[in-house]
Amino acid sequence: MINNYNIKHYIKNIKKVIFFLFFFIVASNSYSDVYNIENQILKEKWNNSKNFREDLINKAILNSFKELSFRLLIDNEKWKIRNIESTNIKPLVSKISILEEKKIKSEYEVKLSIFFDKEKVKSFYNKRNIIFTDVASLPVMVFPILKNNNNYYIWDDNLIIKNWNNTNYKNYLVDFMFPEGDLFDRKNLSFSELDINKINEQNILKRYGLNNSLIILINLDSEENNAMYKLNLSNSVYSQKFSKKLNISNKNKFVNNIIDEIKLSAENIWKNKNIILTTSAQSIIFVSKIKSLTNLNSLRDVILQNKFINKIDDIEISSNFYRGKFYFSGSINDIKKSLEDSKVFIKEDLENWIITYNE
Numbered sequence: 001m002i003n004n005y006n007i008k009h010y011i012k013n014i015k016k017v018i019f020f021l022f023f024f025i026v027a028s029n030s031y032s033d034v035y036n037i038e039n040q041i042l043k044e045k046w047n048n049s050k051n052f053r054e055d056l057i058n059k060a061i062l063n064s065f066k067e068l069s070f071r072l073l074i075d076n077e078k079w080k081i082r083n084i085e086s087t088n089i090k091p092l093v094s095k096i097s098i099l100e101e102k103k104i105k106s107e108y109e110v111k112l113s114i115f116f117d118k119e120k121v122k123s124f125y126n127k128r129n130i131i132f133t134d135v136a137s138l139p140v141m142v143f144p145i146l147k148n149n150n151n152y153y154i155w156d157d158n159l160i161i162k163n164w165n166n167t168n169y170k171n172y173l174v175d176f177m178f179p180e181g182d183l184f185d186r187k188n189l190s191f192s193e194l195d196i197n198k199i200n201e202q203n204i205l206k207r208y209g210l211n212n213s214l215i216i217l218i219n220l221d222s223e224e225n226n227a228m229y230k231l232n233l234s235n236s237v238y239s240q241k242f243s244k245k246l247n248i249s250n251k252n253k254f255v256n257n258i259i260d261e262i263k264l265s266a267e268n269i270w271k272n273k274n275i276i277l278t279t280s281a282q283s284i285i286f287v288s289k290i291k292s293l294t295n296l297n298s299l300r301d302v303i304l305q306n307k308f309i310n311k312i313d314d315i316e317i318s319s320n321f322y323r324g325k326f327y328f329s330g331s332i333n334d335i336k337k338s339l340e341d342s343k344v345f346i347k348e349d350l351e352n353w354i355i356t357y358n359e
Contacts, residue, residue, distance in 0.1 A: 284326055
């Protein structure tokens with residue numbers, strides 16, 4: 001006779017195998033095709049010009065490259081591909097699959113998938129000093145908490161879970177998943193107040209063999225600070241509280257907007273932590289206003305004392321202006337944060353990196 005405990009233990013192990021098999025399949029589909037833009041549809045009014053079809057496909061290539069760049073580039077790099085022409089992008093394409101073509105009255109429609117060559121795209125970015133990443137994160141376990149009519153919903157009737165895959169933003173480099181929500185999970189996630197920083201999810205993460213987590217709280221009972229999250233990603237914790245205009249008549253749309261913002265924020269955080277630094281991106285040319293020679297020397301000393309910066313070169317010095325170049329390791333985000341601790345603030349505009357020093 002089979003022991004009842006053994007049956008339960010067996011079922012639990014089977015569920016875990018299914019869970020991780022599911023993750024493997026999802027992760028493979030999400031990340032292996034990051035350089036592929038599939039099922040793109042273009043519609044235009046038909047004309048009999050010789051190059052009509054070719055021009056439409058070139059337009060699809062350009063649109064696809066912009067979508068690819070949206071996936072891989074950090075936000076402040078995206079302006080660098082605004083005015084790129086399709087003739088510069090076509091050599092990066094490895095394959096074009098036309099899935100469907102049809103002409104309905106005066107309108108022509110084509111559905112196609114475009115596959116980019118990974119190494120050629122990376123070389124294209126490198127030559128233009130474009131900072132990007134195609135590194136995928138380990139899975140992030142999502143703990144969604146919804147407050148509505150003074151009731152809290154985590155495991156049942158949760159609009160966050162129901163709408164998670166219905167939002168506009170599709171994540172590519174950060175993969176999210178939810179716990180099973182069984183008795184163990186319910187016992188090991190509890191809270192008594194609207195403070196997500198006091199929630200301890202470690203026991204549940206340990207059960208699934210995960211380290212990354214995202215705790216979300218959406219408060220449908222409030223107009224102010226009605227959304228907050230805490231993201232634990234690669235041993236770094238990020239938290240934010242913000243307000244969204246409450247739409248009581250369409251709660252699904254309200255929740256979707258918040259999910260979109262959180263997904264986008266998580267991907268940007270991950271990209272900034274894992275940017276691929278090219279040879280040309282290992283140095284930065286910057287400009288700074290200076291008050292005096294003493295101020296200049298102080299600025300140079302502070303920059304050189306930074307643990308991520310290896311060397312600094314003077315390019316141009318005047319009575320109130322300084323242009324320099326420093327060489328660094330690590331990520332741009334690391335440098336920004338560490339320089340801010342020394343009251344040195346660095347930002348990028350369309351032409352230069354600008355340094356402000358408040359000694």
